Amino acid sequence: MKNLTSIGLISMLATSAFAHSKMETTTPENGATIADVPSMITFSFTDDIRLTKVNMIHQDAPSVMLDLGEQTHFDRAFALPLQSMGEGTYRIEWRGLGADGHAMQGEFTFTVD
Numbered sequence: 001m002k003n004l005t006s007i008g009l010i011s012m013l014a015t016s017a018f019a020h021s022k023m024e025t026t027t028p029e030n031g032a033t034i035a036d037v038p039s040m041i042t043f044s045f046t047d048d049i050r051l052t053k054v055n056m057i058h059q060d061a062p063s064v065m066l067d068l069g070e071q072t073h074f075d076r077a078f079a080l081p082l083q084s085m086g087e088g089t090y091r092i093e094w095r096g097l098g099a100d101g102h103a104m105q106g107e108f109t110f111t112v113d
Contacts, residue, residue, distance in 0.1 A: 021047035
């Protein structure tokens with residue numbers, strides 16, 4: 001009985017770990033150095049997610065909330081307009097809801113030089 005309980009618990013934990021969508025790609029790539037500020041950023045996930053909030057932080061400037069527009073449904077790929085703040089490091093922080101109901105968050109950065 002003890003082994004059966006352990007197997008069930010391990011199965012539940014493994015299923016939960018695989019249920020979360022992971023960020024797959026970003027444009028610009030995470031950690032990239034680019035010459036010009038892009039007018040759009042894109043990012044994709046391994047499974048459906050609904051974005052709830054995306055912030056842009058440029059070095060020491062205050063955080064700016066990016067406009068999600070019509071992109072408030074579950075999807076795997078998103079493109080958002082980006083406001084230029086000139087050269088420097090940009091950090092994009094996102095929050096969302098996975099299709100499994102779990103809250104998710106992450107970030108990526110790029111530098112304009």
